[in-house]
Amino acid sequence: MFSSKEEFKKSFITRIESKDMRKTTELAYEILWEMTCEWIKESWDRTNGLYKENDEKQLYYFSIEFLIGRVLGQNLMNINAYHIVKEGLDELGFQLSEVEELEVEPGLGNGGLGRLAACFMDSLASLQLPGHGYGLRYKGGLFTQHFVNGYQTEQPTEWIQEEHNADARREDLAIDIPYYGDVQLVMGIDGLKMKVENSEWVKAVPYDMPIVGANGGTVNTLRLWQAEVSNLPFPGDKDYLVYEQETAKITDRLYPDDSLESGKILRLKQQYFLCSASLQDILNNRSFSMEKLPENVAIQINDTHPALAVPELMRLLIDDHHLTWEQAWDITTRTISYTNHTILEEAMEKWDSRLIQSLLPRVYTIIEEIDKRFKESLETQTIDEETFRKLSIIENGVIKMAVLAVVGSYKVNGVAKLHTEILKKREMKELNEQFPNKFHNKTNGIAHRRWLVKANQELSGLITETIGPRWIEEPERLNELHYFAQNHSFLQDFQAIKTLKKEQLLYHLQRNENIIVDSASIFDIHIKRVHGYKRQLMNIMHIQMLCDRIKQDSTYRPHPRTFFFGGKAAPSYHFAKQVIKMINTVAVKVNNDPLLRKHLYIVFVENYNVTQAEYLIPAADVSEQISTASKEASGTGNMKLMMNGALTIGTLDGANVEIFEQAGQENAFVFGMRAEEVMQYEKEQSYDPKEIINSDPEIKKMMKQLVDGEWTEGKENVDFIVGQLLEDRDPYFVLKDIHSYSNAHERILAAYANPVKWAEMCVKNIAASGIFSSDRTIQQYSNDVWHLTKIPSVY
Template identity: 40%
Template sequence: MAYETYYWSTSLMSKAIESQPDGEPLRAQIDHKLLCQVATDRDVAGKAEYYHALAQVAREQLARRWVETQHADRANKARRVYYLSMEFLIGRAMNNALSALDLREQAATVFTPPGPSLNEVMECEPDAALGNGGLGRLAACFLDSMATLGLPSWGYGVRYEYGMFAQSIVNGQQVEKPEAWVQDRSPWEFPRAGRHHTVHFGGSAEHSGDWAEWHPADSVEAKAFDHVIPGHGTDRVSTLRLWKAAAPSEIDLGAFNTGDYQRAAEFKNRFENISWVLYPNDSTSAGRELRLRQEYFFVSASMQDILSRHDDEYGSFDNLADKVAIHLNDTHPAIGVAELMRLLVDEHGLKWNAAWEQCRRIFSYTNHTLMPEALETWKVTLMQRVLPRHMLIIYRINHEFLDEVVRLYPGDIDLMRRVSLIDDGNGHEKDKRVRMAHLSIVGSHRINGVSQLHSDLMVQTIFADFARLYPERFHNKTNGVTPRRWLAQSNLGLSALLDERIGKEWRLDLDRLEGLRSVADDAAFGKAFAAAKRDNKLRLADYVAREVGVSLNPDSLFDVQVKRIHEYKRQLLNVLHVITRYNALLNGETAGVAPRSIIFAGKAASSYHMAKQVIRLINDVAAVVNNDPRTRDLLQVAFIPNYGVSVAELIMPAANLSEQISTAGTEASGTGNMKLSLNGALTIGTEDGANIEIRDQVGADNIFIFGNNTAQVAALRQTGYQPSELYQNDPVLKEALDKIDGGFFSPGERSRYHDVFNCLVHYGDHYLLLADYADYVATQARVDALYLTPAEWQRKAILNVAGMGTFSADRTIRDYADDTWKLQTLTNRGTAQ
């Protein structure tokens, strides 16, 4: 369907919606939806039926806003940003939609006894399993801010049938199950029957000058499903368009008719598995190929969609870079650089140089890692087999880029080798790889890191050569989080307290939190602040008792580390502290020790053995500690399974202490640190990522910084770090490690954690846990002392909230809009602001 026809159809839909009066009381609207959409009535409706009816009421209003937003953008010939990401961890939609539509308070009055409460109704919604961790949650926060700020914007990603996986803990071990979040159709998505694009794979490409003809071996259809992302304080919305893979035909009918039913089904599955699972296990060659196909699938469909919209509006691509900004969220969508060139040159007849000039003005790229091993690369042989035309394009881009390097730095062969888009594999053809971060940099006009430290290190280390070539391209955009979901919606008690003290405007202007500084020493405010925190702790304790079977003391210090399980995030350092604390308590060292509940949550990648071992160790330690009557009143440990947005919405408001303890120089930014501090948790952390900027904002006296900084980490590694010496010379550390190695926490399998012990003591301790251990334990003692002085703890917690204004995603997106994307804000009435 052409976009002109599409917009006429949405215009008619808008008129149809307007003919349906929504001025009726919310109760009547819900009853109407119960009858017409759910085919039941209030006398027999259960929580699930009420959920779907309420969702349909909100959906109808969001549909109107979507139509009006698209008309306004089209009428204003708006420059749009298209945000490409493999992950959008949007979580549940109901609470956010009701808040944006200003319906939450009304809905709460509708759902009263003897029927279900609004919270019970909202809990019927599964989390949208479209992401894994910080990368995907950041993208979701950004879409929220784009809509709230009135920026013409679209997100593009994959409509996964299953999320990464649903995590359960069985006998202390992570067990992965399919996370079928859309097994019942989601009321929040709008299938777009008229929007689909064909994506090709394999075959061969014949090259002739600028142009080439690709003869693909396979093709798959990408079908569009839209999620409307509402803005707050505005009628504007953003669109998240997700692509589902569909076979060219449902089954191989010939195979079916001959009785070969298995082959008939395989035909369908071979195409549609592309959008089945977020991050398929890439430890096998088949998994790696599926991952590449998945990335190209959503990028190609998105590029075709963007060009179709632009061609419909302008009939020419001469002004493409003036009207289109495309942002690459990490390197997963980096193949978009080559795909846009293919479409412009091969499909639309642009000359190579004209297409490349447009391309370099259109793309921008956010880097999310400083670890070279985490930068995405693909074997050239795999790329040639799956995307032969794109490999030719990448070779040409690389050739012209290296010619540019030679002109600037003649004779510097080492520089050319380092910056080449192709890693030459030391001359071995089978080892050659395409460096996707290099492709992103060469094809983009702006490249940013996500915290000031990360951005500084990025141009000093992994991209130093590119920063020398293109210094004007590199800049910083410190991450942010949306205050609507992460404070207003998830922490009702604190939000009400803020409304009373500083007004409600903080939801759209988080800098207003600065007003709390004047009441940090107010005893009455501190008492109310502590009461709100305790209510949140009770709520989390109830959840942990139900889901984990551990009874947490709500008056204990809730010490929280919730994030993806990874060695560099150093959950294992936290475990060492738990064991050290346990040993001290057994030795009668209870003076000055605050009761503490240590809470972990996070998923380990299915093929990541060491991360899974850490999860098992946490649960083994918890089993011992929680069942020891000698220590139970002072120490409890809980691992909360299946961490996601909804679980985080329980944990963040309840936390007293935020563990941000990655090895300095490894965490790009972090956003969990921001969410926790925003909800009044104090941070214990290294000088890493955004911890440094949080310290600058909340004050060095109101955060617990420990450990080696980035320069000291580099010096330790350079001079020959010897963790075994630390082990031998620190009896407290040795006792903790010996209990792990000796099977104290795994009596049925005493050798279970030999590999964990050896990695730390004998195999180099790559992330320097033992180097930071002593300072970490000493800093934790300072945490205890402060917690045992409640008034001073509350004062510092209030100052943490007061200092979080700059960490709003709204601020981050304004920076992107002004500096990178060059966007104007719009209203649905069509006036530019």
């Protein structure tokens, strides 16, 4: 690492002149990438050496997603070289921001689940804790989103390049993973043992990515597995070309379409591939006896995608390391902990027993045995049939992965206080009663070094100038900003920065799209995965109501607002894809109407990802967190937007509840039903949206326009939406909450009319946001669950 700008410039010039006299931005990127990798490798090697020398307990975080975003700029920031490099490149005729734009964002995640995993990796390294990630190296990512006539289309994400990738291949650590085969009983030294013959093998090749902590001292590892053809004997009853193609698919795409059985098998292959490769890697590289595994290793499974880690660890301990069932179960249930991320029934993974029995025959026998033994332990209790059913891992030919994960782990956590209480009292009530000390809460957090220090350097600079730099290492010190929430000079500086971030966002968007937006308008931002419970539909229906009001009422001329949307719909989720089409169609109508566009403008940001978020979040005035109460586990976008001085319009759902507690409801715009009301309606099945439609002229008119296809270029583009609102009885209570939502928007307009008061509210939100740093979350995990020891870097 260079200690001065001049030292950096000297080295950079030497390298650029040795390569090519043409001083292009592409060449500058190539050289800067090489220099950064060299700086990081030194710390990476030193960290790995310290871990071996100290021989302390290490954490391994299993996640199907790691939405890490671009790494060049963030790594420069974390090794304290960003400003040296920026100033040095400026003087050499380059712009660091333009150099950063050349990096292709890795296609390793989709939404909050993956971004949380990435934030956790950042915090583990920054807190100097020995914690690493295991994931999959998806060649085509989730997908790259494009809009064609308003419809979402999906193309593979081409992020893997021949050089300048963020990860390094480790062929020497490749592992073979078995699928299919026949389970046989064989006589061994210790008696009868299970053995699988005629398996189909797939090679897992690891690619290692450095995770650089704050100040660059600790560099942990994210290990990503890539599926390749194995060198082990190939089963002769299958065509080799088919085997080759099926192998490549395992790490081709994140979340393959599982509407058909072939897609379900592929998802199972992915999940087992992640679990088996990662567990074998951990066991192969241990320096302690197997009985000491729980004292030396903590494994956290991020949702149920890696829940097969429970039976797979049992398989490895019993079949490969010759432990008894009792020994293996004791080790497994003291090593694995589980994070639940949902209370939606559809997201509680369940698999057809037949599929797992065919694909993973030995693993299936272990799941059967876990289920059998757990049910036997319940026989001593007086349990009714319904409770017994909910506690079953296998029920009517279906394997319930969440139950398997709970039974096979030593700790289970929700990701917000409300979410955890709903798990304990409703969704997993019976399991919580069986394991009363197992469930706990760990409210999510975000990496403030990326989402404030890096993404909003102007605001973080103002904060440091005002309260000093210690908040970067101790983010809860942001609460010192409360003293400046009524400081006129500070508020003016904050407002100037917000305007600048809006202009930067518009410049970013205008490079790719012909967007003309008033930077003085209210930037209202709704960025997240497109799903029914996240209620992008309610947002666009409210905009439709505003359009009608502006057209019909000549006295209603509200302050201009720009509504930004960003997010992808799963390829087979037809409802969500129709919502995207609806938003884009309404956008065309509104943006081209001379009257409407004076007051409303709609932008749907194509292919929303981490890079887009780093522009959108600092520019936001209003943060849309409008999920149906009781449906969002936590949310992390709400925290990022709050930390950047956006005001939340939201329901009392997920981590919103804690955000409102910290910032005060007077500094937000709360609306809608509470979780208890929603759950009561669901229990009684007493909600009928048709009653609302028939009794409310405004909603009735809006629904007629929707049903007639007036805003969607035809009825065929809205049939899934209409079906959900009417035939499915509006399961996310869009029509029930829409007037409350509309009233909250009117309160936003009234508050924005007083710029000083608005800025004061924004600053109070920033001041209250420090508790939502992932540093706090990770330290709580470490103290309460993993019991890791900090290993300081040696410089």
